[in-house]
Amino acid sequence: QSYDYDEGSETWPFFVLAVLCVVLVPLTAMQLWELVSGGQKDQDLKDQLNVLGKMSEQYASSEILEFRAKNLAKKSKWLAKRNLFIIAGWTVVAYLVQYIGSNDAIQDAATLLFDPYTLLDISTSSTDREIRSAYRKLSVKFHPDKLTKDLSPEQRSVAEEQFVLITKAYKALTDEVTRENFLKYGHPDGPQATSHGIALPKFLVDSSASTLMVLGYIALLGVILPYFVSRWWSKTQSMTKKGIHVKSASYFSDRLFNFKPSQVVTLDLIVNWLSHAEEFKLMFPELGQETFETLLHDQVNRKHSGTLETAKLGLVAKSHVLLFGLLDIATTFRNLEISNMAIDTLKAIVQATPVSPYSQLLQLPNVNAKSLLEGSVDDIRTLGKLFTYDDAKIGKILGIDDNTKLQETLTIASAIPHLKLIRAEFKVPGESVVTPQSTPHISLKVLVRSAKHKFFGPNLIPDEMCQDEQDFDSLRDPFASILEQPRLPQTFAPHFPGKRSGCWCALVVLQKDGKVIQTPMLIDRLSFANLNKDFDKRTVKDLEKDFKPEDWVIGTIKIPFSQPAPAEKGDFFFRVIVKSTEYFGPDLDFTLAMAVRE
Amino acid sequence: NQALKRRFQAILLRKEVFSEQW
Amino acid sequence: TLQYDSNSKLLDVPDASEDVEMNVKQINKLTQDLVAESNPNFTPQPREDSTAMIKKLFENGLKQLQQQKMADALKSVNLAVEMAQRKRAPWEAFAVQLQELQFMMKNRVDLCLVQGKFMDALQDLDFLQNTGLTTSDVFIRKTDALMKLKQYDQARAEVERGLSLDPTNAKLRVLHMENTRRLAEYNG
Known part of the structure; x- marks a missing residue:
């Protein structure tokens, strides 16, 4: 009851200003950061090979472009709201600052502050001599004995007050006791009167307004706050670490737990599991599990879903994160077949091509499936084999009559990246061998090449090109050098609703029991520079003469190993599988021995 | 024994699935 | 309910x-x-008459194999296997049943391979691996069957696994080289 209220509007502007700044400063910083880094990301995409991305736009259907445009509009609307809030916020801040500046009551309170430097009219970094000389000059001017006779009594008392203040200021800067007081309490005379109050104008707390205020507080603390907190909490609780719904994760776990080894793992099985995902039910509560399954199959078989086409695109966009969640769970259950098929299913959905022995060719645009499967005499299943024929013959094999279309298809086919293993080893940073109980990681040197390039053995690449930097930083963090490689460019995926660049998934399997030993490692940085090279297998005749290893860029993949090396000496075998999530064909699958020695 | 029998009886079905796939 | x-x-x-x-x-x-079950005092001991019947059918098959009558041999062995599946009671010793079945299946695999029934052989080999038989001869035959079925990537996975369990096996090494050659051809 004895509290003072903010009659003179002295305190509440500062309160509002503080609250606004707490919100606006981080928000503005975040927005500026996004603007800058967004520009950087675009630059990265431009740096890498972009022919696949451009072609992908060209071949995308109108529904997909519409779908993307709608999503972009949603995103930019939210961004516009955020920007609006930032602008409005800073405008209010500017107004408040100006209000504070012009408010007399606040200014009066400010003048009560004791500032010896302004009183003595010197700068804050003056020396003792400067202070003394300033004091002497002013005291001469304002000393009561030195004042002129023709001053009015009021002028006299003002001068006398000024003299007292000047003396105090001098003492505050020189005399020990006064200076201590000044530093502790801000005033040489010791603690001044302080007042405590509430930063609200009285009318808000008095009479009728007070009931409104109380109701307002009750609503805020008892209703609005709990509502938002509980909504946020249930949203966080409903998602797993990998970003899928807990119900979906528990469904996948249940399927894997009850998985019978006699069951053959097919695309149909994975799609069936996916169709039970909770995310789909939440997105389309009016559709059932069987519809989801049918729509996903439509995507893989490039069938138009009629009225459900937009729904299908929504499901397909969501299936990306669901498949990664399934992959994570499958590796935790150590099941290699499911892990492999999950990645293959992602490929099938991205390329809208079923998993079959001919997927590598069917993923290309303009291919006539019928003439491919029934046509040629030789059974061609791989891109590499396809490029052993000349362009005209390829056109016949793929059933493409139009020459422009054929050229586009060939451009895409030769731009699909294939991984070629150059070197592979288990490495312990700082050691020359893998010692017992050490922490090795798997270091791979790969060549990203086109199916069109002539094959050359890994021993044609000299060891010097495969060496890593041996400096202190690389020993401390062997994975830092990976970040120097550029990000993957856009994938050719005209049937996928979003723009994507994908990644490669690295799985490590113990050969002894054939089971996966750790969660997958995602690789999203590799240089595609080699794909531009013209090293056509049909034209290069003499490998020895034409091959120049220094023209080729070697990529590095480092896979962390989740367990320490075994305690005994010996040879331990692991199978390393590096699968692309985007294209059929560019995968690696090999055995790597870990030689544990003293 | 029953598990063994079930696994044995799955052989025919697996043959069909793989033949279709390949 | x-x-x-x-x-x-x-x-x-x-x-x-x-x-x-x-x-x-x-x-x-x-x-x-x-x-x-007619015998009130049944035990886990495998029944004599079942064993005799199965053995007879199987030996029939072996005899036909020696006479180079492959198709008939396969038929007899199939019968023996079916008999084992049908006649054996579930309480008869598992170890005995498993060994009996695996032994006959190994012969069935060889008969299938010889007659070019690669998919049948592959499924039998899968069965043998799933039921714990991870000896090198299983890997050798599985690699061979997969190569004949043009599944060169899977064949490579099999032969590499076989070699990691038995690194000095000469036959596996030969198969590995042959498969690598075929893979190179397959990929152009």
């Missing part, structure tokens, strides 16, 4: 989940076999 038919001595659980249904089927199978 559990329902029991006292005439057929069988249980039934309508609208049951997959697991419960399987359990009920197993219980019913066991009940039927027990009811059909």
Whole structure:
């Protein structure tokens, strides 16, 4: 009851200003950061090979472009709201600052502050001599004995007050006791009167307004706050670490737990599991599990879903994160077949091509499936084999009559990246061998090449090109050098609703029991520079003469190993599988021995 | 024994699935 | 709800989940076999007459193999395997049943391979691997079958696994080289 209220509007502007700044400063910083880094990301995409991305736009259907445009509009609307809030916020801040500046009551309170430097009219970094000389000059001017006779009594008392203040200021800067007081309490005379109050104008707390205020507080603390907190909490609780719904994760776990080894793992099985995902039910509560399954199959078989086409695109966009969640769970259950098929299913959905022995060719645009499967005499299943024929013959094999279309298809086919293993080893940073109980990681040197390039053995690449930097930083963090490689460019995926660049998934399997030993490692940085090279297998005749290893860029993949090396000496075998999530064909699958020695 | 029998009886079905796939 | 038919001595659980249904089927199978068992003092010891029958059929097959009558040999061995599956009671020693089956299956695999029935051989080999037989000869035959079926990537995975368990096996090494050559051709 004895509290003072903010009659003179002295305190509440500062309160509002503080609250606004707490919100606006981080928000503005975040927005500026996004603007800058967004520009950087675009630059990265431009740096890498972009022919696949451009072609992908060209071949995308109108529904997909519409779908993307709608999503972009949603995103930019939210961004516009955020920007609006930032602008409005800073405008209010500017107004408040100006209000504070012009408010007399606040200014009066400010003048009560004791500032010896302004009183003595010197700068804050003056020396003792400067202070003394300033004091002497002013005291001469304002000393009561030195004042002129023709001053009015009021002028006299003002001068006398000024003299007292000047003396105090001098003492505050020189005399020990006064200076201590000044530093502790801000005033040489010791603690001044302080007042405590509430930063609200009285009318808000008095009479009728007070009931409104109380109701307002009750609503805020008892209703609005709990509502938002509980909504946020249930949203966080409903998602797993990998970003899928807990119900979906528990469904996948249940399927894997009850998985019978006699069951053959097919695309149909994975799609069936996916169709039970909770995310789909939440997105389309009016559709059932069987519809989801049918729509996903439509995507893989490039069938138009009629009225459900937009729904299908929504499901397909969501299936990306669901498949990664399934992959994570499958590796935790150590099941290699499911892990492999999950990645293959992602490929099938991205390329809208079923998993079959001919997927590598069917993923290309303009291919006539019928003439491919029934046509040629030789059974061609791989891109590499396809490029052993000349362009005209390829056109016949793929059933493409139009020459422009054929050229586009060939451009895409030769731009699909294939991984070629150059070197592979288990490495312990700082050691020359893998010692017992050490922490090795798997270091791979790969060549990203086109199916069109002539094959050359890994021993044609000299060891010097495969060496890593041996400096202190690389020993401390062997994975830092990976970040120097550029990000993957856009994938050719005209049937996928979003723009994507994908990644490669690295799985490590113990050969002894054939089971996966750790969660997958995602690789999203590799240089595609080699794909531009013209090293056509049909034209290069003499490998020895034409091959120049220094023209080729070697990529590095480092896979962390989740367990320490075994305690005994010996040879331990692991199978390393590096699968692309985007294209059929560019995968690696090999055995790597870990030689544990003293 | 029953598990063994079930696994044995799955052989025919697996043959069909793989033949279709390949 | 559990329902029991006292005439057929069988249980039934309508609208049951997959697991419960399987359990009920197993219980019913066991009940039927027990009811059909004539000897009140049955033991886990494998029955003499079943063993004799299975052995006879199998040896028949071997004889036909020696006479180069491959198709007939396969038929006899198939019969022997089917007999083992049907005649053996579920309470007879598992280790004996498994060994008997695996032995006959190994011969069936070879007969299939010789007659070009690669998919059949592959499924039998998968069965042998799944039931714990991871010897090198299984890997050798599986690699061979996969190569014949043009599944060169899978063949490579098999032969590499075989080599990691038996690094000095000459036959596996030869198969590995051959498969690498075929893979190179397959990829142009």
